[in-house]
Amino acid sequence: MQYQTQTATPIGAIATQQNKVLRNTYMMLALTMIPTVIGASVGTSMNFSFMAEHPIMSALLMFGAMFGMLFAVSALRNSVWGIAALLGFTFVAGVFLGPILQVALHLKNGAQLVGMAAGGTGIIFFSLATIATVTKKDFSFMGKFLFIGLILLIVASLANLFFQIPALSLTISAIAVLIFSAYILYDVSQIVHGGETNYIMATLGLFMNIYNLFINLLQLLMAFSGERE
Numbered sequence: 001m002q003y004q005t006q007t008a009t010p011i012g013a014i015a016t017q018q019n020k021v022l023r024n025t026y027m028m029l030a031l032t033m034i035p036t037v038i039g040a041s042v043g044t045s046m047n048f049s050f051m052a053e054h055p056i057m058s059a060l061l062m063f064g065a066m067f068g069m070l071f072a073v074s075a076l077r078n079s080v081w082g083i084a085a086l087l088g089f090t091f092v093a094g095v096f097l098g099p100i101l102q103v104a105l106h107l108k109n110g111a112q113l114v115g116m117a118a119g120g121t122g123i124i125f126f127s128l129a130t131i132a133t134v135t136k137k138d139f140s141f142m143g144k145f146l147f148i149g150l151i152l153l154i155v156a157s158l159a160n161l162f163f164q165i166p167a168l169s170l171t172i173s174a175i176a177v178l179i180f181s182a183y184i185l186y187d188v189s190q191i192v193h194g195g196e197t198n199y200i201m202a203t204l205g206l207f208m209n210i211y212n213l214f215i216n217l218l219q220l221l222m223a224f225s226g227e228r229e
Contacts, residue, residue, distance in 0.1 A: 039094020
């Protein structure tokens with residue numbers, strides 16, 4: 001009996017810590033939606049003509065800016081400044097939604113498509129997060145495969161900046177939906193099983209999954225259901 005008491009306490013403490021990280025992550029994730037929506041509102045009112053004239057350079061600049069801010073969040077993850085950096089990053093990410101939202105909202109059913117993409121993203125996130133949390137299944141085995149898939153996806157996306165092949169663009173979006181959906185399972189599982197103990201980094205990972213999932217769902221919806229004027 002004494003042995004059981006001694007071993008149960010650390011296990012209970014670990015479980016409590018994991019639940020705390022998960023709870024803080026979900027609270028911070030909800031908070032990040034505020035600057036993201038504000039940034040998106042700013043982005044839809046901005047003039048992105050430069051991006052239309054120089055799509056390759058603009059895409060590379062956006063990628064560089066977001067990568068730099070990701071590095072800043074990671075560097076500050078153990079301080080209160082990490083929260084500020086995370087909220088700043090989500091605001092900028094929201095602004096960068098401007099071009100695709102402007103294109104979508106120029107469609108007759110654009111507002112409906114944006115709502116469908118947001119709703120679909122929410123349903124996918126809550127469903128997969130619930131599976132990872134309730135089943136307690138460890139999805140860490142997916143890590144290497146997902147990382148390789150992500151690298152190939154980035155390479156294909158950069159290549160398509162030069163080739164501009166519509167069919168390839170749709171294929172990339174479809175694969176991206178699958179990859180970032182799987183990443184939700186993986187990232188929540190990492191939190192549940194103690195693989196990620198920093199809620200700022202956990203929030204960042206889930207935010208990026210949701211962000212990219214929304215963008216690619218919206219691109220697919222615009223391609224297959226968009227009604228031009």
